[in-house]
Amino acid sequence: MKIAIHGRNFNESARPFIESMFKELARREIDVQLSREFRIFLDQQGVEHKSTSVYEKPVDLFDARLVVSMGGDGTLLETISHVGARQIPAIGINVGRLGFLATVSPERISDMITALDNGQFRIDERTLVAIDNVDLFDGLNFGLNDFTITKTDTSSMITVHTYLNDEFLNSYWADGLIISTPTGSTGYSLSCGGPVLVPHSQNFIVTPISPHNLNVRPLVVEDTAVLRLEVKSRSNNFLVSLDARSRVVDENTQLTIRKAHFRARLIKMLDDSFLNTLRSKLSWGLDMRN
Template sequence: MGGTVMRVLVVWDERSSDAQRAAQRVKKGVAQYADCEACAVGRCGRIDADVVVAVGGDGTILKTAHLLAGVEVPVVGVNVGRLGFLTDFSADDFLQSLPDVLKAKPSRRMMLDVSHQDASWCAVNDAMLVRVGPPRIAHINLFVNDRFVTTYAGDGVVVATPTGSTAYSLSAGGPIVVPQVRVLLVTPLNPHTLTNRPLVLPKDAVVRLEPADGRTEIALSVDGQVDVAVRQGESVTIRASQHAFLLVERQEFFITLKTKLTWGGSPRYGKR
């Protein structure tokens, strides 16, 4: 850091008293090595720090990413939630890793630039168009590089990053993609056909989604942090961002995949 004192911001999930207590422990430990401030993630303003420590679950990581809005600051996730796929450290792991964890080289995670009307956002996991209201089929047109591809009929469509490939897209039948690969995933949600399968698109693809008709209410969700109504005649454009989300990892991706999602287990054969 060129002799300057490192600035660390600790944020926590304000809905969790456990996260708040863990954040105070983390702040006390970090303060021995850096200037440290702390705030609830929902009450933080503009982030001005060299490193952010997000204490909570994956939702806390995503909220932190939206506060950063594409600014490339390393984020360390401390898990006090349930699954914690992105929050790789326990509080004890983190404290035992000080001060090296604050200087660790982060993984550069691909992000999405998402725009609708005059608004725009960055996404770490995904952006999706989903039906809301009564359980009617949503019809959503997919364009890639301004060329019409298909009309999905179902509950919606998810466009995910490789990081988001282990989130909602995975639950909808999408493939797992390692974070170092720069591609866009297009995964239909409960398609009303046997032939609509997920697509893997190159990093320079520009995806456009739009309601095919006005019979079903449709909303745009960005990382579960933004919910906006999308009406017939409007469209959502999604492309790979020039910015990256910098995530400090404790262990290799496939280890996390096995320990968190029990991926790749061997069959348990009975005795013959």
């Protein structure tokens, strides 16, 4: 079996579990490829991994059966961008903070390897949001969580003229606008008042960021919808983000947003439940009476 591993730095408390993971992978003679930045970090920290293969760009990723993300949710989002349209299944080990998407704790790495080797897992397919009409991110014009437009300065708001399936929806006078997938509904959109969607809802959420008009609220639309955005700003530009990737764009750039033609495939352990994660990570419904 071949696997790829991408990661960032980790706390010293996670070190024994990570060293144990590489020893177990070597014992099972599993072929491992590391992202270059993670390989450099492991070498600097003196973590033995016995991996001779590295990838620097997504195109260098070898024919892995699966990809392991080692970090927090941000690292898993980055890993999904490496996989892209190849749709290699990915699993996240949480050596970061929240771990809403990366749900495998370091203590369970050994159980995870056994489950992966024995095929005791399920594949959870997730919708991706994509920029359809311009290439802003060198071919990585998709995101698992959300697409976001925000202002580039700290003063004036921007105006986002929004069209839904070529019909005028609204002009959002706000600090920005989020178009979130169901996966991203527990992220930035939630902090701006958006609803939580279960992962397989076939919808997007259009959520304004600090809207000037208080009667403007988040809107749930079908994920087959096409959203066209025209932005006006006093600074003549705005910031576009897909998950953790961002860049400044000229206000003359119109953007078309739709569902990507491929999906992210997340590996979930058989006892991993979205509702359990919702309660444990976000204290959903926490009540002393329960």
